[in-house]
Amino acid sequence: MRAFVTGAAGFIGSTLVDRLLADGNEVVGFDNFSTGQEEFTAGALLNPRYRLVRSELLDLEAVKAAMAGNEVVFHLAANADVRFGTDHPRRDLEQNTIVTWNVLEAMRAHGVRRIAFSSTGSVYGEATMIPTPEDCPFPVQTSLYGASKVAAEGLIQAYCEGFGMQACIFRFVSIMGERYTHGHVFDFYKQLLEHPGELYVLGDGTQRKSYLYVQDCVDAILLALERASTPVSIFNLGTDEYCRVTDSIHWICERLGLDPKLQFAGGDRGWIGDNPFIFLECSRMRGLGWRPKLTIQQSVLRTVEYLQANQHILAAR
């Protein structure tokens, strides 16, 4: 297929690009390098089936120009900083909602009918059902990030109904693994490099979260897209387990051979709008035959190994 990937220089986007190329596809990547990394695109750029467009998704004409000739869109570009939404409240609206509208309009302009979209478990807010299924009770949003993603999901769904498109929407837990550039493992590892004897932890450490390895995530996206038969398919993507922040700290410190003094910020959550318990019901995706290959612990350790081998990434943000 001829695939168009937004966020193509990002953590998940670049991993997907490499996989699509390895599978023999033609790929156009699109990225503004606001958080994307040059090095993540280096391998792909050696491939004659790859073309990288450096531009802004907020520029509709640029998106339209780049979209021409593609068959499937993987829309992974996003502002993924859940935590700092209230510091710059327009960013999620622009980068996650308006940009998705631009992608859809560009698809419509060129008759591109299929889209895979990276949504988030954050759309469930503080879920009343745990593990949370895709059809849980209509949630109330608690973060600008979640709100911007639920808005993007709605736009995609309405375009499917109104313009005959087909969408796979994936609600991710936090993703881990090679090319990981932000999140708690990143923050903890960076702190421990600078001050091996102490670790500052947001909340009280009891927050429970689920995580998924990036290659397992890419496997799921490609399988779901292949199997999708309805106009709108929605899949939770996560592992069938969760861990506490303190579990993750234990695994990280054990791997590093450290025993830091933990300082907790206190409170039952990390920041305003944080959800202290994220655990998604993923049986719908498992029903297609998909299984994650790594556990949460293995994903966390794989991430630590990646950061150890690529310490320059810590300076990237």
Next chain:
Amino acid sequence: MRAFVTGAAGFIGSTLVDRLLADGNEVVGFDNFSTGQEEFTAGALLNPRYRLVRSELLDLEAVKAAMAGNEVVFHLAANADVRFGTDHPRRDLEQNTIVTWNVLEAMRAHGVRRIAFSSTGSVYGEATMIPTPEDCPFPVQTSLYGASKVAAEGLIQAYCEGFGMQACIFRFVSIMGERYTHGHVFDFYKQLLEHPGELYVLGDGTQRKSYLYVQDCVDAILLALERASTPVSIFNLGTDEYCRVTDSIHWICERLGLDPKLQFAGGDRGWIGDNPFIFLECSRMRGLGWRPKLTIQQSVLRTVEYLQANQHILAAR
């Protein structure tokens, strides 16, 4: 209170403005008169406690300037044309989602903490539970209108969590009554004035919908706002009944003394993204002691009487 009302020259907005003034409040109305009517504001403008701002909600600085000094926001401005979303797919995004972000930002700039918001039963898409409660299964959007409103709801909810605001979100069925300027009664009455012997009906006439009288709607908004104790309160607003399109046609024609030949467009719905069965569970709002005073039939007849007495309104759109 000092109330800020968007869409103040519109059907529901102007009715609310008049009520707020009658109750002794200070009111600032805001409208761009894209669909608002000068005559709906005439009474209010005689009141020294009313100030009307003619401007664009898409202009953030204009909204901020008008917001100063207010205590409560009634955000009723919207593109309410569910049916023509696919003809101009950016309109709902701009007029319903981005505009709501502007209203929230202006509130934040001035420390205004309370907002009442007119959402819609269209956010339920094709609901799997009927009558549909507020916490029904996470819906899939089927119209750009519904998508833009669910996006606005999410923004409001996230602002409540992030910035300590308090919101009442109302998911309306179609509203009827004096100052009604669009919808099926409007369309049918206009057709019958021009051609009393025939009536063209979208769909097959079996579509089932619920309706609410505008004064009952305003009663509910004011009562809910008075009673709200949680950061985010969500209320369906409708009657505990529904009717078929053919029922409504029968009531209208009987009142007009006409017996037109009905021509059905066919299909089970009126347009792409239309929901052939809208019926909301309103026990949450009823739990506050609210009861609609008019039945659907009475609302439809009240609307026909209003149009008969105000035929110039038919030319307004």
